[in-house]
Amino acid sequence: MSAHAATADGKQLNYLNCEKGLWSWIMSIDHKRIGLMYLASILSFFVVGGVFALLVRAELFSHGKTLYGPDDYNVFFTLHGVIMIFLFIVPGIPATLGNFLLPLMIGAKDVIFPRLNRFTYWLYLFGAAIAFCAIFMRLDTGWTFYAPYSIQNRWAVVTATAAAFFLGFASILTGLNFLVTIHNMRAPGMTWGRLPLFVWTLYASAILQIVATPVIGITLLLLLLENTMGIGIFNPAAGGDPVLFEHLFWFYSHPVVYIMILPAMGVVSEIIPVFSKKPIFGYKALVYASVGIAAVSFLVWGHHMFVAGMSNLSRYIFSFLTFFVAVPTAVKVFNWVSTMYKGSISWDTPMLYAMAFVFLFLIAGTTGVHLATLGTDAHYHDTYFVVAHFHYTIQGGAVIGLFAGLHFWFPKMFGRMYNEKVAKFAWLFLFIGFNGTFIPQFILGMEGMPRRYYDYPIEFEPLHRISSIFAFINAAGYAMVLGNLFYAVFKGKKCEENPFHSLSLEWTTASPPIHDNFVQIPRVTTWTYGYGAEHAAEGEAVH
Amino acid sequence: MGHHESLPLGHTHFAEPEQVYHSAKFGMWVFLATEVHLFGALFCTFAVYRWRYFEDFQQFALSLNWRLGGLNTIVLLTSSYFMVRAVDAAQKGLNKKVNSFCNLTLLCALTFLVVKFFEYRAKLILHEPPIFPHSHIFYGLYFTMTGIHGLHVLLGMGAIWWLKMRAKREEFSVTYYTPVEVVGLYWHLVDVVWIYLFPLLYLLGGLA
Ligand SMILES: [Cu+2]
Numbered sequence: 001m002s003a004h005a006a007t008a009d010g011k012q013l014n015y016l017n018c019e020k021g022l023w024s025w026i027m028s029i030d031h032k033r034i035g036l037m038y039l040a041s042i043l044s045f046f047v048v049g050g051v052f053a054l055l056v057r058a059e060l061f062s063h064g065k066t067l068y069g070p071d072d073y074n075v076f077f078t079l080h081g082v083i084m085i086f087l088f089i090v091p092g093i094p095a096t097l098g099n100f101l102l103p104l105m106i107g108a109k110d111v112i113f114p115r116l117n118r119f120t121y122w123l124y125l126f127g128a129a130i131a132f133c134a135i136f137m138r139l140d141t142g143w144t145f146y147a148p149y150s151i152q153n154r155w156a157v158v159t160a161t162a163a164a165f166f167l168g169f170a171s172i173l174t175g176l177n178f179l180v181t182i183h184n185m186r187a188p189g190m191t192w193g194r195l196p197l198f199v200w201t202l203y204a205s206a207i208l209q210i211v212a213t214p215v216i217g218i219t220l221l222l223l224l225l226e227n228t229m230g231i232g233i234f235n236p237a238a239g240g241d242p243v244l245f246e247h248l249f250w251f252y253s254h255p256v257v258y259i260m261i262l263p264a265m266g267v268v269s270e271i272i273p274v275f276s277k278k279p280i281f282g283y284k285a286l287v288y289a290s291v292g293i294a295a296v297s298f299l300v301w302g303h304h305m306f307v308a309g310m311s312n313l314s315r316y317i318f319s320f321l322t323f324f325v326a327v328p329t330a331v332k333v334f335n336w337v338s339t340m341y342k343g344s345i346s347w348d349t350p351m352l353y354a355m356a357f358v359f360l361f362l363i364a365g366t367t368g369v370h371l372a373t374l375g376t377d378a379h380y381h382d383t384y385f386v387v388a389h390f391h392y393t394i395q396g397g398a399v400i401g402l403f404a405g406l407h408f409w410f411p412k413m414f415g416r417m418y419n420e421k422v423a424k425f426a427w428l429f430l431f432i433g434f435n436g437t438f439i440p441q442f443i444l445g446m447e448g449m450p451r452r453y454y455d456y457p458i459e460f461e462p463l464h465r466i467s468s469i470f471a472f473i474n475a476a477g478y479a480m481v482l483g484n485l486f487y488a489v490f491k492g493k494k495c496e497e498n499p500f501h502s503l504s505l506e507w508t509t510a511s512p513p514i515h516d517n518f519v520q521i522p523r524v525t526t527w528t529y530g531y532g533a534e535h536a537a538e539g540e541a542v543h
Numbered sequence: 544m545g546h547h548e549s550l551p552l553g554h555t556h557f558a559e560p561e562q563v564y565h566s567a568k569f570g571m572w573v574f575l576a577t578e579v580h581l582f583g584a585l586f587c588t589f590a591v592y593r594w595r596y597f598e599d600f601q602q603f604a605l606s607l608n609w610r611l612g613g614l615n616t617i618v619l620l621t622s623s624y625f626m627v628r629a630v631d632a633a634q635k636g637l638n639k640k641v642n643s644f645c646n647l648t649l650l651c652a653l654t655f656l657v658v659k660f661f662e663y664r665a666k667l668i669l670h671e672p673p674i675f676p677h678s679h680i681f682y683g684l685y686f687t688m689t690g691i692h693g694l695h696v697l698l699g700m701g702a703i704w705w706l707k708m709r710a711k712r713e714e715f716s717v718t719y720y721t722p723v724e725v726v727g728l729y730w731h732l733v734d735v736v737w738i739y740l741f742p743l744l745y746l747l748g749g750l751a
Contacts, residue, residue, distance in 0.1 A: 108558075172577050176574060176577075180566045184566045184569065185558065211577075215581070218581045222687065231683030233680060238683075239596065239680055241591070241595075248584055248587075
């Protein structure tokens, strides 16, 4: 195949049109197609999870019963959590943008194990199908499956844990594939010191996926065995310890936050230099910060159990280590801001998202410090303050990062451009809606509103109402974003190959890329981030 | 472009055989790291409860048949030896030898499972009342840990069976023996896990 191979009617041949038909997608081992299939899947689940979130917010609009009863409420917030965490944001950026971009960014034709990649996708979908069975079985434990409530021989829990087991396995295999790919598939000259920061964050999160996920796998398997055979391990009646479940659960579920957030940080690190027309500030510091965050994240799980019975010494250690996470995170924020400093900033949509990310993640990080502090955590624990904090982390961080990346690499993926005006307008809705939803929740939390409650005292109603109204504005923002992008996939204006004048390797090949990514495996001779007036003006890569 | 051209689009060669060999081995090591964490969580759980119910664990360990456990340890170690011989034969391209050493490994694995079956039967069926379920956590852990290990033995047997079939078709050569090495690595992990399980479960209470 040559690069400029064309179909009979003279169209340029690329990964989208080189093979036709549903079967060619189902059987595809092309990382770009698999990335797109992941994208379609996770965004669909995002919509479903979002609908459950709106149902929850709608019920909380008024004091007392608004729409439905408390049992339904338990089911809805559980499904919101399970779908958003396990089906949407854990595969999240790595499975979608990571799959699509990793080989392009390191100058490879594909990931190292393309067939494993295909298997992983279908395993993920299989897990998702089982998870949907749990939906109809009215799972109501919350996404954390805490024992002993979850061990009362409940088949919904068995189904959901089985689903999470398969989904976790898919996550492990993605991490494994990426890790080996980054080690062994880099193009000549793509040294570790030249690796794009997005790839570094994929690397760090791959390590987390590999090391942390097996622990949740076995924990959920124990829960499954507990429910089906009564092995007694988490059952207080048999001498088992439910708090042990919490320890094992959070040993995974704290690092998993970084599986979600690290790649988003990588996306932002790619976007900011391009739209500031300046080299990234402190490349090495950003790399060490990513690896540092990954390492420290294994040692802080105890902060979820400060009030669940823990020795004072453990409390001090976990609290101290949790504070420590703030250091590499702050290094990152400092570097992003320094990259923008005195840059010539253009306000394209990807940059708006990247800046929103920095702003929102700053709030997420600083409120995290409140929760790491033993004295304040005793007050905030299990309140809306925690809910708001992790939504700033996950939605304000990981989801905004995903959409930043989607807007940035959209022309790369489809060779088309979305409507910029609609995109900016949607961003505004999203930004205002998001903050309007969760700032009132911080206040509610400080005032003592516990999370997961169906009802609340009448004094809390005004803030709940504000939160609910803005939640719908937030949702409208997402609807606009998704509509705009979906429309542009088919009807968007054809655009130039590198509309944002990025210098990164993935933009040196055609947009959309050819099936083999590169005509010839490229030779990399310079650093990715050599932005400066002269290069950027030409919009040419300097590899 | 040689024979590559005749392949359908989805099957173009994307990496050098050398690269694939090293990556497959590296990938298996990474996978073994996940297995270590999977069993690691179980070992942690075991440690927590052994600490908490020290006397009980001492006493219940005595109820396990250490002779059968020891026999199984020897059987698995032997199987690992045969596996090494199979890898060695594959590296030399001796497909017949790969086949026979796979057979011997499978025989050991089967012996292991048969012995395990008799151990389980003694606890689950012959014992009055049956020791499991709704028993002490020690047995919950015993059955979970050995059960998950047994599942790994079964999966390993499947993989070795697959090697055997490929050896029968003379697929391995001096330049291509990656699958044998990779499955070999996996099989040794299955062995190593048992080497930890055996003393933890059977011997820590002393010998009955
Ligand atoms: Cu945490």
